[in-house]
Amino acid sequence: MIFYYPKVMPALTELFDHMSRFVPVSAEDKQVLTDLVEVRSVRKKEHLLSPGEICHANYFVKKGCLRMYFIKDNGLEHTLQFALENWWITDFMSLENRKPTNMYLQAVEPAEVVVLTKTNMDILSGQVPQMERYLRLIAERAFAASLFRMQYFFELSVESRYEQFNRRFPEFVQRIPQYMLAGFLGFTPEVLSKIRSKKRAGARKKLG
Amino acid sequence: MIFYYPKVMPALTELFDHMSRFVPVSAEDKQVLTDLVEVRSVRKKEHLLSPGEICHANYFVKKGCLRMYFIKDNGLEHTLQFALENWWITDFMSLENRKPTNMYLQAVEPAEVVVLTKTNMDILSGQVPQMERYLRLIAERAFAASLFRMQYFFELSVESRYEQFNRRFPEFVQRIPQYMLAGFLGFTPEVLSKIRSKKRAGARKKLG
């Protein structure tokens, strides 16, 4: 005997739960959505998108962690966004204008994602107004977060940027490699290493 | 005889034109919208929002220029966003969570804005699905632009950041004071001054 999950009922509970935090979601809405998305697993370090390609979908992270990054001339990576559980991630610039991206979209950890293609989103747009609203609110949040991050860059030194981030997202700092965090916060891995060693020295002194 | 524009038909042509670039807009949509927004003029340097206040509206710039900025400990201003004609501007963080902002929202030039309060947006949300869609697309664009800007900060030196910006938005550079541009691009007014003087010297050499 073979067990399988029929296409009409993949595990979208995380997505529905998340939506419910922002908008009411009816049973019919769920059905329409279910028919228009696909769940997919991504291996660690696997790329969902690479420079030169056109981004066709928006991804909702059910489990694991994705990131969007690019590579500078000097070889250093800079992560523009991370997406942990319950975050959406995509390159809107490429998605909306159907232009080639210059970004990588990669799984930092083994991940499960809900894939919503642009085509299907356009269909949903007419059929499920609450989805539209949900995505508007999500986009506005993401924008606000991005400006907030910008503010951090303007007003904080490299060291306090790390401290703030570490304070706000301690679990996060545990989950990702240091060189990714360094790139995300806008500096080199060496600097992060030195900051951490300084902190450790300070901590030892206190214990002394 | 007295001429006046009745409340039901303020000059929203710019807004409707802009919306039409993204979504179809019916006559009824326009009517509903007209009843739920207000047009307002803002004097140069006037503030629509100051730190400590809660942001209640999203602003569409018909004419002129607004900016959102904050002040660092050292007294330097950093502009997080500018909004020229046909841009929306607000502090979503404050607007959505009804929390006090730490930003200033100010007119750089005398401006005319369309004011859409959160309350009225919530009403529109149910009545005009196309407005919802429009604002989603706008928010996604703004987010994409913000990430793009972030990328510039990561990969370009101060000088090439200015060059790129000057190349892409020459009119813009004319319209705003240098110290605002410097803050926006993430450095001090002195540095900008030096870059410009270097450029002038180069230009003179070419002319001979």
Added chain:
DNA sequence: CGCGACGTTGATTTGCCTCAACGATTGTGG
């Protein structure tokens, strides 16, 4: 006219990057 806001220029300082060499840890194939 005189004041204040804005821009310029030069001297000095510093935070962070670069480069280089060396540990530690992880993962993989024999």
Added chain:
DNA sequence: CCACAATCGTTGAGGCAAATCAACGTCGCG
């Protein structure tokens, strides 16, 4: 299970881009 490589993290020396500080033009406006 071990050996070995690759990846990731650490540490130190030296350099540079941009910030800071200070003083002086210049323009617009009451």
